Amino acid sequence: MLSYNLRLAFASYRRNPTLTGLVASAIAIGIAVCTITLTLYHALSNNPIWWKNDQLYAVTIDSWDPERPDNDKHPERPPPQLTYKDALALLKSDIPMRKVAMFKSTRVLDSGKADVKVKRMDTRVTTGDFFRAFDVPFLYGGPWGAAADQGPEPVVVISKEVNEKTFGGINSVGRTVRLDDRDFRIIGVLDTWQPAPTYYDLNNGSLENPEDIYIPFAWGEALELESAGNTNCWKSEQINTFKDFTNSECVWIQFWAEFSSKADHNRFQSWLDGYAKDQKKLGRFPRPLNNHLYNVDEWLDFNEVVTKDNRVLVGLAFMFLAVCVVNTVGLLLAKFLSAASLSGLRRALGASRRDIFQQHLVEVIVLGLAGGLLGLIFSALGLWGLRLMFASDFDQYASLTHMDPTMMGAAILLSLLAGIAAGLYPAWRIGRIQPATYLKTQ
Amino acid sequence: MSIRPILSALLRNKTGAILVAVQIALTLAVVVNSIYIIVQRIEKIGRPTGIDENNIFMVNTQNYARNFPFEATIREDLAYLNGLPGVVAATTINAIPLSGGGSSTAYFNAPGGKGEGVPGNYFEVTERGIDALGAHLSSGRGFSAAVIRPPVQRTSEFVPEIIVTRDVAKQLFPDTEPLGKTVYSQLSQPARIVGIIDHMHGSWTGWDKVGNVVLHPVTSCCNRISYLVRTKPGDRDRLMPIVEAKLVRTSGRVVNSVRTLSFYKDRSYSDDRNMAIFLSVVIVLLVAIASLGIFGLATFNVQSRTKQIGTRRAIGARRRDIVQYFLVENWLITTSGIVGGCVLALAVGYWLSVHFELPRLDLYYLVGGVFGLWLVGQLATLLPARRASRVPPAVATRTV
Numbered sequence: 001m002l003s004y005n006l007r008l009a010f011a012s013y014r015r016n017p018t019l020t021g022l023v024a025s026a027i028a029i030g031i032a033v034c035t036i037t038l039t040l041y042h043a044l045s046n047n048p049i050w051w052k053n054d055q056l057y058a059v060t061i062d063s064w065d066p067e068r069p070d071n072d073k074h075p076e077r078p079p080p081q082l083t084y085k086d087a088l089a090l091l092k093s094d095i096p097m098r099k100v101a102m103f104k105s106t107r108v109l110d111s112g113k114a115d116v117k118v119k120r121m122d123t124r125v126t127t128g129d130f131f132r133a134f135d136v137p138f139l140y141g142g143p144w145g146a147a148a149d150q151g152p153e154p155v156v157v158i159s160k161e162v163n164e165k166t167f168g169g170i171n172s173v174g175r176t177v178r179l180d181d182r183d184f185r186i187i188g189v190l191d192t193w194q195p196a197p198t199y200y201d202l203n204n205g206s207l208e209n210p211e212d213i214y215i216p217f218a219w220g221e222a223l224e225l226e227s228a229g230n231t232n233c234w235k236s237e238q239i240n241t242f243k244d245f246t247n248s249e250c251v252w253i254q255f256w257a258e259f260s261s262k263a264d265h266n267r268f269q270s271w272l273d274g275y276a277k278d279q280k281k282l283g284r285f286p287r288p289l290n291n292h293l294y295n296v297d298e299w300l301d302f303n304e305v306v307t308k309d310n311r312v313l314v315g316l317a318f319m320f321l322a323v324c325v326v327n328t329v330g331l332l333l334a335k336f337l338s339a340a341s342l343s344g345l346r347r348a349l350g351a352s353r354r355d356i357f358q359q360h361l362v363e364v365i366v367l368g369l370a371g372g373l374l375g376l377i378f379s380a381l382g383l384w385g386l387r388l389m390f391a392s393d394f395d396q397y398a399s400l401t402h403m404d405p406t407m408m409g410a411a412i413l414l415s416l417l418a419g420i421a422a423g424l425y426p427a428w429r430i431g432r433i434q435p436a437t438y439l440k441t442q
Numbered sequence: 443m444s445i446r447p448i449l450s451a452l453l454r455n456k457t458g459a460i461l462v463a464v465q466i467a468l469t470l471a472v473v474v475n476s477i478y479i480i481v482q483r484i485e486k487i488g489r490p491t492g493i494d495e496n497n498i499f500m501v502n503t504q505n506y507a508r509n510f511p512f513e514a515t516i517r518e519d520l521a522y523l524n525g526l527p528g529v530v531a532a533t534t535i536n537a538i539p540l541s542g543g544g545s546s547t548a549y550f551n552a553p554g555g556k557g558e559g560v561p562g563n564y565f566e567v568t569e570r571g572i573d574a575l576g577a578h579l580s581s582g583r584g585f586s587a588a589v590i591r592p593p594v595q596r597t598s599e600f601v602p603e604i605i606v607t608r609d610v611a612k613q614l615f616p617d618t619e620p621l622g623k624t625v626y627s628q629l630s631q632p633a634r635i636v637g638i639i640d641h642m643h644g645s646w647t648g649w650d651k652v653g654n655v656v657l658h659p660v661t662s663c664c665n666r667i668s669y670l671v672r673t674k675p676g677d678r679d680r681l682m683p684i685v686e687a688k689l690v691r692t693s694g695r696v697v698n699s700v701r702t703l704s705f706y707k708d709r710s711y712s713d714d715r716n717m718a719i720f721l722s723v724v725i726v727l728l729v730a731i732a733s734l735g736i737f738g739l740a741t742f743n744v745q746s747r748t749k750q751i752g753t754r755r756a757i758g759a760r761r762r763d764i765v766q767y768f769l770v771e772n773w774l775i776t777t778s779g780i781v782g783g784c785v786l787a788l789a790v791g792y793w794l795s796v797h798f799e800l801p802r803l804d805l806y807y808l809v810g811g812v813f814g815l816w817l818v819g820q821l822a823t824l825l826p827a828r829r830a831s832r833v834p835p836a837v838a839t840r841t842v
Contacts, residue, residue, distance in 0.1 A: 316724060327738075
């Protein structure tokens with residue numbers, strides 16, 4: 001029966017190719033617009049480390065101004081970063097399995113090679129747990145250990161790209177590079193690592209490239225490095241030296257903790273509250289107790305990675321698809337009714353209303369799927385166009401406009417639903433026609 | 443022309459008309475709200491910045507050698523830049539205007555200030571700062587060379603004098619003339635307002651107080667030094683490589699980038715621009731699809747009524763009567779869609795304003811959308827209607 005219906009469907013397409021083409025295009029355009037907006041939405045709401053959603057948490061403490069919250073629109077939220085002294089205090093807790101304290105800086109890299117340009121590099125100053133906590137892959141070598149964080153030892157991890165540009169991609173572990181005015185020994189070379197969005201530090205946008213260079217956190221204080229990311233201060237304090245700065249209430253350190261169990265997570269939460277209460281006794285943390293651990297999903301939400309524009313676009317795109325579907329209903333009605341006499345003939349020869357309904361529904365579903373495939377091609381073209389237009393704006397726009405299998409599946413499913421939604425009424429209507437009306441005039 | 447017969451003919455065969463009306467309603471809702479958003483974005487991007495943005499470029503340097511002589515280097519660089527033919531003025535600056543990165547602090551109109559103070563996005567510039575930015579001083583004066591603080595790594599010291607925008611001045615001193623008044627830092631250190639800039643944008647284009655800008659007479663410091671260079675019109679692109687070639691020759695530092703100020707501005711507004719472009723494409727496609735629907739319905743109606751049209755022609759209807767018939771029919775359908783569309787458009791507008799903090803839909807846009815869709819409907823009907831008018835009266839005499 002299905003193959004017979006399919007044969008009838010294809011005969012019908014051939015009978016009126018223009019109208020068939022219009023129906024498929026209307027669905028295709030609707031699908032394409034939806035798929036493009038959904039792809040952008042999906043890419044931004046993506047959790048690049050979903051497998052650690054129950055282990056990995058951004059740590060926040062409300063150290064802010066008693067007069068006003070850090071975030072006017074969300075007064076319940078603590079500031080997203082920690083003060084330096086709080087970061088140091090949290091590093092002393094042994095409850096988390098891994099602790100990452102870090103900030104972004106810049107260093108000038110001199111590899112000592114005459115043919116490689118001395119260049120400014122984005123540098124992450126971080127504890128060694130960074131690499132294991134965020135599952136950063138290594139091509140050569142590995143992360144530094146706790147001893148290197150204590151020293152701090154002059155060790156450095158470089159990105160794959162830097163290794164390629166500087167050392168031609170060989171195993172450069174053990175070699176020395178100069179960062180500003182100091183020698184560092186390469187201890188590890190990263191493999192390709194492009195989390196999108198860059199959830200671990202959302203201070204400077206969500207689609208940046210990860211840093212080129214990684215050095216132990218304690219170098220921050222030793223070299224008096226300041227953040228190249230975001231530093232926020234609320235308190236009126238004298239800051240005349242770096243020591244004043246690290247002792248201040250300015251927040252500029254990102255802090256993450258990884259737990260081996262939910263129990264540890266809860267223990268750390270109460271430890272954190274205890275720490276905050278102790279500090280309150282010393283006159284700090286004038287706001288009500290408000291310390292939070294956010295998992296990656298919550299953190300992406302906290303930082304509003306998916307913008308309001310993204311949501312508006314998805315809403316409008318679905319209204320657009322609705323117009324396409326209504327349009328298709330009209331086109332299908334015209335198409336079916338123009339061939340009503342054939343259905344009349346089938347009915348007269350004994351086909352039931354159900355048969356006619358099924359026949360036309362199959363025709364519509366196939367058409368919907370064809371529209372979906374065409375829509376995928378349109379979306380690919382559209383995304384390609386977006387990439388060409390906006391590639392220079394963001395480091396990672398390519399990943400943003402990449403259509404993954406999930407999106408392709410969603411597009412096909414959507415086209416199927418759109419086809420059925422558009423075809424249900426016309427197929428029912430054609431099933432209701434009186435055979436006699438159409439047989440008479442022939 | 444009487445509407446009654448057209449209406450009764452319509453009501454006999456509603457389905458097609460309803461489908462088109464629904465499309466019109468949805469189209470009106472989407473198009474009106476989209477255009478409203480687009481216009482807001484274009485207005486936002488086109489706001490005057492108060493800076494000579496098209497003739498400015500930034501040179502961002504970073505030094506790394508131990509004991510790098512930054513003070514002497516800055517002096518040499520500024521002398522070179524300001525002496526370069528084609529350059530209007532150059533200054534060191536602590537952050538790039540319109541770029542999304544910068545510093546802010548709070549200013550108070552009395553010492554020991556309580557409360558929030560007035561937030562100001564401050565830029566540290568030299569005595570050439572006003573000229574380099576191309577900002578317009580409406581009263582007062584610029585900084586003199588003597589008052590510019592030499593580069594220091596870190597200090598809580600405030601500055602003796604500042605220049606503020608009219609926006610900041612009004613918030614600090616709503617009722618009095620601000621020029622010459624004293625403002626206070628968070629640490630209650632005083633500074634005198636020596637100049638007022640009419641209007642100038644700071645770093646954060648998305649901030650509702652983007653016009654809260656304050657200039658400090660400070661040579662910015664120390665590892666990362668940026669120069670803001672304003673050229674004569676037409677000289678910018680020629681001078682950029684020349685300046686870069688000169689500055690990279692200093693040993694112990696690198697030139698991170700040499701970029702036009704427009705580059706930073708475009709990047710800051712890229713989300714707004716992308717949104718406007720995307721919505722424009724959606725509008726064009728949507729109107730095209732809606733027209734196609736109207737066109738399809740009219741064509742279908744003309745085809746299925748060929749005989750009636752012939753009959754009307756045979757009993758005396760002129761061609762223009764036939765054209766008019768279809769145009770009025772379309773107008774009726776479009777209008778019924780528009781009525782629903784207005785409600786839907788307002789609902790979508792309300793939804794956007796509540797959930798996305800966009801301003802409530804301006805009714806002018808709705809009126810414009812209504813007229814636009816009337817026009818689109820009439821245009822899409824015109825071709826099938828004219829085809830209908832060419833049906834010869836003789837058709838009426840033939841059986842199918």
